Amino acid sequence: xxxxxxxxxxxxxxxxxxxxxxxxxxxxxxxxxxxxxxxxxxxxxxxxxxxxxxxxxxxxxxxxxx
Amino acid sequence: xxxxxxxxxxxxxxxxxxxxxxxxxxxxxxxxxxxxxxxxxxxxxxxxxxxxxxxxxxxxxxxxxxxxxxxxxxxxxxxxxxxxxxxxxxxxxxxxxxxxxxxxxxxxxxxxxxxxxxxxxxxxxxxxxxxxxxxxxxxxxxxxxxxxxxxxxxxxxxxxxxxxxxxxxxxxxxxxxxxxxxxxxxxxxxxxxxxxxxxxxxxxxxxxxxxxxxxxx
Numbered sequence: 001x002x003x004x005x006x007x008x009x010x011x012x013x014x015x016x017x018x019x020x021x022x023x024x025x026x027x028x029x030x031x032x033x034x035x036x037x038x039x040x041x042x043x044x045x046x047x048x049x050x051x052x053x054x055x056x057x058x059x060x061x062x063x064x065x066x
Numbered sequence: 067x068x069x070x071x072x073x074x075x076x077x078x079x080x081x082x083x084x085x086x087x088x089x090x091x092x093x094x095x096x097x098x099x100x101x102x103x104x105x106x107x108x109x110x111x112x113x114x115x116x117x118x119x120x121x122x123x124x125x126x127x128x129x130x131x132x133x134x135x136x137x138x139x140x141x142x143x144x145x146x147x148x149x150x151x152x153x154x155x156x157x158x159x160x161x162x163x164x165x166x167x168x169x170x171x172x173x174x175x176x177x178x179x180x181x182x183x184x185x186x187x188x189x190x191x192x193x194x195x196x197x198x199x200x201x202x203x204x205x206x207x208x209x210x211x212x213x214x215x216x217x218x219x220x221x222x223x224x225x226x227x228x229x230x231x232x233x234x235x236x237x238x239x240x241x242x243x244x245x246x247x248x249x250x251x252x253x254x255x256x257x258x259x260x261x262x263x264x265x266x267x268x269x270x271x272x273x274x275x276x277x278x279x280x281x282x283x
Binding site: 006007010011013014015017018020021022024025027028029031032033034035036037039043044047048050051054055057058059061 | 077098122198
């Protein structure tokens with residue numbers, strides 16, 4: 001399977017990180033089980049996936065790879 | 067008032083910086099090729115998200131100790147109502163401020179042992195699974211019998227406890243759970259069968275009324 005271009009990976013990853021961090025922040029203002037679940041599955045998971053994608057893109061795009 | 071939840075300022079500031087750094091990579095992905103690119107990426111995609119999620123976890127864990135958190139689930143509304151019933155043990159503790167009102171449930175339903183707080187978190191996760199994925203018992207049952215240890219943690223040695231008839235002779239039975247405190251002091255909540263099912267059929271939020279805080283000096 002061919003991976004997307006590294007710039008695409010970085011962009012998608014960065015977007016997921018931004019979304020995840022904002023979701024994580026917003027969930028903290030909801031006191032209750034819903035806020036906690038949104039934090040874990042919305043904030044935490046989206047941020048982690050985004051960070052992994054972005055780092056993969058950065059590693060493939062780093063000067064050492066050129 | 068007991069400060070249970072740290073202020074949101076650190077979360078807001080860390081999120082703002084994290085979003086700005088990630089946005090920089092979104093609009094200029096070519097910066098990854100610069101000599102400082104990997105370091106900036108490590109900050110934007112490892113350090114700051116880690117900090118944001120750590121602070122967020124701390125805030126959520128702190129919030130999970132609050133009465134408002136426990137009563138955010140419909141299953142708990144009948145039990146929350148008993149905090150206002152002076153005939154129940156829960157109501158007596160709430161009305162007389164024997165427990166902090168903002169952490170009423172947590173104060174009595176956490177084991178006073180070395181890993182009591184951790185056990186409470188694990189049980190809380192079980193509650194979440196039951197709330198979102200299953201159907202709770204009606205009335206809700208504790209995972210294990212309520213231990214006198216939680217009562218004695220506060221009451222043992224107090225003047226009113228020591229002077230009460232029967233406490234002095236039976237203290238060892240209380241400590242070893244041979245005789246439950248609830249044998250004489252009941253009901254703990256007094257929730258009847260059917261109340262949980264009924265509470266789950268409506269969508270209104272439960273809110274504890276603001277009780278008078280007492281006169282000043």
